[in-house]
Amino acid sequence: MPDRDASVREDGRVYPRFRAVLDGFPAYRPGRTPVSAGGKSHKLSSNECPYGPLPSVVEVITEAARSVNRYPDNGAEALIEAIAQRFGVPVDHVAVGCGSVGVAQQLFEAVGEPGAEVLYAWRSFEAYPALADLAAAESVRVALTDETHDLTAMADAITPRTRMIFICNPNNPTGTVVHAAELAGFLDRVPPDCLVVLDEAYREYIRDAAVPDGIEVYRDRPNVAVLRTFSKAYGLAGLRVGFLVGHPAVAAAARSTMLPFSVNRLAQAAAIASLAAEDELMQRVELTVKERTRVREELVATGWAVPPTEANFVWLRLGERTMEFAAACEEAGIAVRPFAGEGARVSIGDPEANDAFLRLARAWR
Ligand SMILES: *Cc1c(COP(=O)(O)O)cnc(C)c1O
Numbered sequence: 001m002p003d004r005d006a007s008v009r010e011d012g013r014v015y016p017r018f019r020a021v022l023d024g025f026p027a028y029r030p031g032r033t034p035v036s037a038g039g040k041s042h043k044l045s046s047n048e049c050p051y052g053p054l055p056s057v058v059e060v061i062t063e064a065a066r067s068v069n070r071y072p073d074n075g076a077e078a079l080i081e082a083i084a085q086r087f088g089v090p091v092d093h094v095a096v097g098c099g100s101v102g103v104a105q106q107l108f109e110a111v112g113e114p115g116a117e118v119l120y121a122w123r124s125f126e127a128y129p130a131l132a133d134l135a136a137a138e139s140v141r142v143a144l145t146d147e148t149h150d151l152t153a154m155a156d157a158i159t160p161r162t163r164m165i166f167i168c169n170p171n172n173p174t175g176t177v178v179h180a181a182e183l184a185g186f187l188d189r190v191p192p193d194c195l196v197v198l199d200e201a202y203r204e205y206i207r208d209a210a211v212p213d214g215i216e217v218y219r220d221r222p223n224v225a226v227l228r229t230f231s232k233a234y235g236l237a238g239l240r241v242g243f244l245v246g247h248p249a250v251a252a253a254a255r256s257t258m259l260p261f262s263v264n265r266l267a268q269a270a271a272i273a274s275l276a277a278e279d280e281l282m283q284r285v286e287l288t289v290k291e292r293t294r295v296r297e298e299l300v301a302t303g304w305a306v307p308p309t310e311a312n313f314v315w316l317r318l319g320e321r322t323m324e325f326a327a328a329c330e331e332a333g334i335a336v337r338p339f340a341g342e343g344a345r346v347s348i349g350d351p352e353a354n355d356a357f358l359r360l361a362r363a364w365r
Contacts, residue, residue: 036333049235100242173345175309204233
């Protein structure tokens with residue numbers, strides 16, 4: 001008999017018993033966009049594309065809406081074909097999911113079991129710890145060095161139990177990158193039965209030529225897979241679709257753990273339409289890249305230390321003053337993403353939003 005007293009809560013009542021791992025999960029706080037005294041608000045907290053969907057994509061979504069009485073194609077055949085075409089890979093090297101977080105969860109489910117270790121840098125993408133916990137895998141975190149992945153320390157942290165390693169490139173929330181040569185040296189040290197996932201959610205924003213393209217890296221490395229998403233540069237965060245490119249055994253594992261039908265009809269249609277409209281979308285990305293340079297240079301000129309960023313956000317290591325800074329941003333109608341005691345991540349928005357943020361950042365210093 002389990003100890004029944006354990007589920008008595010503070011109010012003296014007994015509630016259904018859940019996995020202990022959930023007790024460590026932060027309570028859900030709905031994100032809200034603050035409004036300044038002047039009535040303006042800017043959401044710079046989720047690294048979204050600041051521009052609405054292209055008319056051509058809206059049209060396709062509208063058309064797809066007419067058939068939502070039907071289930072989506074669970075195999076996402078047309079979308080997978082379009083992705084395979086676009087990236088020059090075979091269709092059996094592609095798996096899709098409900099956002100790339102969905103695909104990541106599919107991978108965690110595929111490797112997670114008691115005793116399995118999953119290795120990642122910290123701080124990195126917030127989703128990794130929760131996905132590891134849910135999959136009953138043990139998180140092994142390796143501290144960043146100079147705000148960047150420390151690949152030597154990460155290779156040293158591999159044990160016989162390491163089943164999966166995440167490399168977020170560029171890293172969320174710091175925006176920093178690992179280069180081709182150091183990544184190759186690291187991959188050479190990873191045992192072939194351990195999966196390395198290159199999380200490239202911000203790939204389209206990279207302008208540093210020394211950063212490897214995961215889709216080139218994975219080709220002759222069967223234990224390397226790449227995660228990409230339609231949420232950021234392609235501007236479809238609200239529709240939830242992402243994908244993996246990897247060798248057939250890896251793609252098959254990711255498919256086998258997918259929640260059925262979790263990539264919906266509208267998402268599949270919109271993703272296909274977005275690939276077709278890529279030139280237009282990449283012009284927007286170029287605008288964001290220009291704004292990123294402007295924002296970082298102005299911050300640095302004002303005395304802020306901002307690591308070089310290849311993503312659509314900047315990282316401010318504010319330490320103990322992080323929450324105070326976030327509150328000042330909120331006061332000014334700007335939502336940023338604070339990590340208490342560490343720093344704040346601020347997305348690059350449209351020029352008006354960036355101007356508002358820069359005004360605040362100048363004044364705050
Ligand atoms: C935003 C982001 C994603 C994308 O998540 P989706 O589920 O595709 O919206 C994945 N990885 C990282 C590191 C991110 O920052």
